[in-house]
Amino acid sequence: MPTRLGIDEAGRGCVLGPMVYAGCLVELDDEPSLTAAGVRDSKKVPKKKREELRGLVESTAQGFTIVPLAPKELDATSLNELGKRVLVDLTVALKPDILVFDAPVPPKQIPGYIKDLRARLEARGVSPDLPIIGENGADDTYPCCAAASILAKTERDAILAQLQEEAGEPIGSGYPGDPVTTAWLKRSYDPEVGFPHFVRTKWETAKRIVAESAQGSLF
Numbered sequence: 001m002p003t004r005l006g007i008d009e010a011g012r013g014c015v016l017g018p019m020v021y022a023g024c025l026v027e028l029d030d031e032p033s034l035t036a037a038g039v040r041d042s043k044k045v046p047k048k049k050r051e052e053l054r055g056l057v058e059s060t061a062q063g064f065t066i067v068p069l070a071p072k073e074l075d076a077t078s079l080n081e082l083g084k085r086v087l088v089d090l091t092v093a094l095k096p097d098i099l100v101f102d103a104p105v106p107p108k109q110i111p112g113y114i115k116d117l118r119a120r121l122e123a124r125g126v127s128p129d130l131p132i133i134g135e136n137g138a139d140d141t142y143p144c145c146a147a148a149s150i151l152a153k154t155e156r157d158a159i160l161a162q163l164q165e166e167a168g169e170p171i172g173s174g175y176p177g178d179p180v181t182t183a184w185l186k187r188s189y190d191p192e193v194g195f196p197h198f199v200r201t202k203w204e205t206a207k208r209i210v211a212e213s214a215q216g217s218l219f
Helices: 028-037 049-058 071-076 079-094 107-123 143-167 178-190 204-216
Strands: 005-012 019-027 062-070 098-102 134-135
Touching: 005 028, 005 079, 005 107, 005 143, 019 028, 019 079, 019 143, 028 049, 028 062, 028 143, 049 143, 062 178, 071 178, 079 107, 098 143, 107 134, 134 178
Parallel strands: 005 098, 098 134
Antiparallel strands: 005 019, 019 062
16 A cells, blocks of 8 residues: 655744654555544644544554754755755655655745755655655645644644743744743843853844843943
8 A cells, every 4th residue: 555754843933942844654555544533734733632633643653763953953954955865864764655744945945945855866866756745734634644744743742842941931832923922032041141052042042042141231
């Protein structure tokens, strides 16, 4: 039975914690059962339900891999470049018959993104005939990609919970628009030592706090 590898990520726009990629290899015959169980874009699934579905995804998949990318990696290289590297690594490792991924670029840029991805895959020995599907919202259209979305999101949630325990106080969702997160960022910044290790320091939110702190020290 042919397999499809779904690849998705969680935490792309966060200022705290890793961006987490997941690849989930699923036989085509098993995809309807995932959909019937409620596997879909993880953003549309309540937290408790996501955690329940993760067990089903893991037991149904022919293989899966989860790749957290630490803030230092995200600060050092563009997200799209890191994403392409992970997509290639997951495809080479899991050997699907079809590759499906949630495209991180606008529709007009997807053909070029796939062309570059295919060239990288061929350089790693992957057949040029491998079908590649890249779409915006693929995690809400293809069950294999929805399954990857569940894996990535639950993994990131678990990591964020560990980071909050390390911080010893609420740090919020990690997104710049979360007032709990921004308030914690302001409290945690030290002009002498910088931010804690799990802050993405090149994000505008963090840069703004640094600039405001420097300006405040002048008065």
